[in-house]
Amino acid sequence: MRELPHGDTVTILRAAAATTQDVYGNDVPGPVTEIPVPGCSVSPRDGTGPAANEILGDRDTVISGLTLYAPFGTDIRATDRVRIGGEIYEVDGRAGTFRSPFSGSTGPVVAALELVTG
Template sequence: MRELPHGDTVTILRPGPSTSQDIYGNDVPGAVAEIPVPGCAVAPRDGTGSATNEIVGDRDTVISGLTLYAPFGTDIRATDRVRVGDDIYEVEGHVGSFRSPFSGSTGPVVVALELVTG
C-alpha cells in the first residue's frame, strides 16, 4: 500500500536507547523520538466508534481502540506509542503486514491501538 493521498499523518513516539538505570537496576529509556507517518487511515476498531466504560472506585475509566493502517514498510514496534490527533495511544499486540505471494503487491501495516482514560 502506498501512502493514502487523503490520509492522516500520525506520529510514532519511540523511546530512545537506555542511557541509565534506576535504583532497582532497570534500564531507563532515553529521550523519545517523534517519527511522523503521513498517508495513514485511522478507523474505530469495532466499526461503530464506541468505547467500553468501566467504573473503578470513584473514577470512570474509558477504553477505546483504533485500527491504524500505515503504508507498507512503516516501522512500528510493540513498545511504541502513536499520537493520533491530540491523543496518545498504546500499540496493542503485534503489528501485521501482508505481501501477496501471487502478485507481489503489498497491503498496509495494520496496528491495533488502545487509549485508556480516567
C-alpha cells in the same frame, strides 16, 4: 501499499533504549524520537470488549481503540506510542502486514492502538 493520497499524518513516538536506572533499579527510557508517517488511515475499533469500560473505585476507566493503516514498510513496534490529533495511543501487540500470494502486491502495515482514560 503506497501512501494514501488523502491520508493523515500520524507520529510514532519511540523511546530510545534505557541507559540508566532510577533509585529503585528500574530502567529509565532514553529520549523519545518523533517519527512522522504521512499517508495513513485510521478507523475506530469495536469498543465492546471485556475491558472497554470498567468502574475501578471512584472512577470510570474507558478504553478506546483505533486501527492504524500505515504504508507498507512502516516500522511500528509494540513498544511505540502513536500520536493522532492531540491523543497519544499505545500500540496494542505487534503490527502486521500482508503481501498477496497472487499478485505480489503489498497491503498496509496494520496496528491496533489503544487509549486508556480515567
